[in-house]
Amino acid sequence: xxxxxxxxxxxxxxxxxxxxxxxxxxxxxxxxxxxxxxxxxxxxxxxxxxxxxxxxxxxxxxxxxxxxxxxxxxxxxxxxxxxxxxxxxxxxxxxxxxxxxxxxxxxxxxxxxxxxxxxxxxxxxxxxxxxxxxxxxxxxxxxxxxxxxxxxxxxxxxxxxxxxxxxxxxxxxxxxxxxxxxxxxxxxxxxxxxxxxxxxxxxxxxxxxxxxxxxxxxxxxxxxxxxxxxxxxxxxxxxxxxxxxxxxxxxxxxxxxxxxxxxxxxxxxxxxxxxxxxxxxxxxxxxxxxxxxxxxxxxxxxxxxxxxxxxxxxxxxxxxxxxxxxxxxxxxxxxxxxxxxxxxxxxxxxxxxxxxxxxxxxxxxxxxxxxxxxxxxxxxxxxxxxxxxxxxxxxxxxxxxxxxxxxxxxxxxxxxxxxxxxxxxxxxxxxxxxxxxxxxxxxxxxxxxxxxxxxx
Numbered sequence: 031x032x033x034x035x036x037x038x039x040x041x042x043x044x045x046x047x048x049x050x051x052x053x054x055x056x057x058x059x060x061x062x063x064x065x066x067x068x069x070x071x072x073x074x075x076x077x078x079x080x081x082x083x084x085x086x087x088x089x090x091x092x093x094x095x096x097x098x099x100x101x102x103x104x105x106x107x108x109x110x111x112x113x114x115x116x117x118x119x120x121x122x123x124x125x126x127x128x129x130x131x132x133x134x135x136x137x138x139x140x141x142x143x144x145x146x147x148x149x150x151x152x153x154x155x156x157x158x159x160x161x162x163x164x165x166x167x168x169x170x171x172x173x174x175x176x177x178x179x180x181x182x183x184x185x186x187x188x189x190x191x192x193x194x195x196x197x198x199x200x201x202x203x204x205x206x207x208x209x210x211x212x213x214x215x216x217x218x219x220x221x222x223x224x225x226x227x228x229x230x231x232x233x234x235x236x237x238x239x240x241x242x243x244x245x246x247x248x249x250x251x252x253x254x255x256x257x258x259x260x261x262x263x264x265x266x267x268x269x270x271x272x273x274x275x276x277x278x279x280x281x282x283x284x285x286x287x288x289x290x291x292x293x294x295x296x297x298x299x300x301x302x303x304x305x306x307x308x309x310x311x312x313x314x315x316x317x318x319x320x321x322x323x324x325x326x327x328x329x330x331x332x333x334x335x336x337x338x339x340x341x342x343x344x345x346x347x348x349x350x351x352x353x354x355x356x357x358x359x360x361x362x363x364x365x366x367x368x369x370x371x372x373x374x375x376x377x378x379x380x381x382x383x384x385x386x387x388x389x390x391x392x393x394x395x396x397x398x399x400x401x402x403x404x405x406x407x408x409x410x411x412x413x414x415x416x417x418x419x420x421x422x423x424x425x426x427x428x429x430x431x432x433x434x435x436x437x438x439x440x441x442x443x444x445x446x447x448x449x450x451x452x453x454x455x456x457x458x459x460x461x462x463x464x465x466x467x468x469x470x471x472x473x474x475x476x477x478x479x480x481x482x483x484x485x486x
Contacts, residue, residue, distance in 0.1 A: 031128070033136055035102055038095040041065040042118050042127075043108035044084055045074045048199070049130055051173040051185040052106065055137075057082055058187050064093050066117050071468070088117040099124040106133055109202045110417045131199065134173060135207030138194050141171065144316060147198035147205050147239060148216030150362050151309045155214060157337050158313035158330075160186055160195045165330035166322045168192055175199075176356070179335035193320075198239065200232070205239045212319060213243040214312045215256060217361075247316055264315050266308045272315035277307055279372055290315055293324050297331050301341050303369030305362075310334075339467060341366065344474045350481050351377065351457045354470055358386040358463035360397035367404040370459055380455035381405040382446065382473075384462030385413045388421040391428055399432035405459070408438050409449050414464025443469060450476050 041053045044065025050073055057063040057080060065084040067074050074084055083093070096103060105125045111118060121127065146156040153176040160172040161180050172186035172195040186195075198205035198213060218236045233255055240246055246258040250270050253261055266274040275294065276287035284299040286307050299307060314327050336342065345352035351374060357363045363383070371379060383402060385391045391398070391413050402408045410426040430438050441449050446469060450458075460466055460473065 031104060031136065033104075033133075036061045036104055037102040038062045038064065038093075038100070039104045039106065040093075040096055040121060041106050042115065042121065043067060043111040044077065044082070045069070045071055046108050046110060046130075047073070047175050047177075047184055048173070048197070049106070049108050050074075050077055051175075052130060052133055053077060053082055054080065054183070054185040055171070055173065055187060058185075062095065064096070069465075071465075085117075088115050090117070092117070092120055096121065096124070104128065104133075106130055112417060129202070129204065129207075131202070131204030131207045134196055134204075135209075137171075137173075138196070138208055138210075141191055141194040142211040143194045143196065143208060145196055145198040145205070145208050145210040145213040145243075146216065146312075147200060147213060147236070149200070149218065149359060150365075151216040151305065151312070152197040152199070153356075154306065154337055154340050155216060155309040155313050156195055156197050158310060158334055159316055161334050162313060162317045162322060162327060162330035163193065163195070163320075165333065166317065166326045168320070168322075170195055172196065176340060177338040179338060180333070200235060200239075203235055206235070206242070208239075209242045210244070212245040212247065212316055213239070214316060215240065215246065215248040215252065216309070216312060217249075218252060218255065245319065247312060247319075262315070262319070264308075264311050266304055266311065272311055272318075274304075274307055274311055277304060282373065286310070288314065290318050290324070293318075295324050295328055297328050299331065300334060301336050302373045303341065303365060305365040305369065306341065341369070344470060345477060349456060350477060352460075352474060352477055353458070354460045354467070356463055357461045358390070360394050360401040363398070363401040363461060364404065366461065367401065367459065370457070371404065374457050377457035378407070378455075379405040380407045380409075380453060380458050382409045382411065382449070382458070382460045382466070384411040384460075384464045384466040385426060385429065386463040387416055388413055388418050388424045391426075392421055392424045395428040396432050398429045402429070402438075403433055406437060407453055407455070408433065409441050409446070410438065411440075411446075411462070411466065412442055414462065414466075416464065446473065447476055451480060454480060 039056050041049050043049050044053050045067035053063050063082045105121045106128050146152045157178045169188040169191050170193045171191045174184040175197045240256045240258050246261045250263045263270040264272040272290045278285050284302050287296045339356040342354050355366045357366045426440050
């Protein structure tokens with residue numbers, strides 16, 4: 031497929047964070063972009079405002095440009111869209127359908143690619159790499175899995191990029207379309223067992239990806255399974271080529287001391303949690319390998335504003351805190367909640383969690399329960415199905431059965447307001463990768479209104 035000859039492109043599932051980044055890219059370079067998604071969201075509204083035509087009904091007729099085959103047209107889909115989607119079926123009659131990952135692979139063929147793979151930390155690490163390179167004045171393009179607060183987008187465009195930055199997503203083995211110059215692999219924890227079936231198969235996929243990388247950056251404990259002749263390591267727990275020497279939180283300010291090869295420097299982090307210090311170290315080490323000096327790296331870290339839905343504060347007052355996070359895997363939940371408790375040790379912690387995928391809920395129900403039990407009170411919403419059909423016997427109760435019933439409730443979204451009024455949380459964390467973000471503004475208003483009524 032000749033991407034330079036494209037005139038029209040259709041994204042089925044355009045509202046996904048990765049798909050929307052590609053849609054924005056093609057729209058910016060002058061290709062006419064069309065899209066479909068199941069529901070209207072703030073992100074799809076933003077895309078429409080940028081000139082992208084989006085429909086929300088799969089039964090509507092195709093645009094005239096796609097009613098017949100044209101070699102200058104392309105159709106891209108995400109596997110998150112069900113195979114029986116009527117619009118997808120109609121497009122398949124005339125067109126080869128490309129996965130998002132395949133298009134990323136095409137775009138990366140002529141640009142040295144910097145990729146971040148791993149079960150956890152892909153989005154924050156890749157966005158931080160992008161910000162550090164921008165701070166250094168290095169031109170790049172980036173396709174990201176979250177909205178960077180520094181530039182309020184999930185895409186960066188440049189006419190003459192030296193590098194392409196992207197996430198290397200393990201879902202559906204998507205990362206195997208990429209051949210990066212340098213890649214970070216943050217973790218190989220089990221996930222997406224609906225695709226891989228078992229941990230051994232996941233490990234083999236990561237190893238295959240590692241063989242496609244020229245330089246690998248990973249943790250010391252992963253070098254046994256990720257065999258690569260050109261491997262460098264980073265760690266927050268043990269000696270490595272790049273390591274965390276010190277970490278502290280004082281009056282809400284996070285301070286860290288990093289050592290990257292022979293360079294040691296202190297830096298202020300604008301986002302708490304050892305997991306975020308780890309992501310920062312990985313990003314800093316990668317750009318250091320590209321020749322970015324330590325002072326520029328330090329400046330970039332200290333001006334990094336973070337990522338939407340990654341430890342994002344919605345209320346930050348002395349007596350009321352509301353944080354939202356994308357955590358949807360037990361290890362991510364544990365890391366985030368431990369970071370919250372370290373930051374606010376004297377506040378009782380309340381969590382509202384929306385499980386993502388029936389298969390993930392089934393596969394990690396005990397681990398979810400253990401991680402969520404860090405909180406004092408927990409509300410578990412119904413499972414967000416995404417691409418899946420319900421699995422018999424799997425629900426939010428699958429997690430709750432292993433938790434303290436005195437501190438665990440199972441409301442649906444319409445009951446969130448009652449839960450908040452009954453519990454009056456001073457420290458609230460919402461978590462999940464589904465559509466819980468649609469409730470954030472309402473939750474914020476409920477908390478502020480209740481606090482105001484207390485003081486009146």
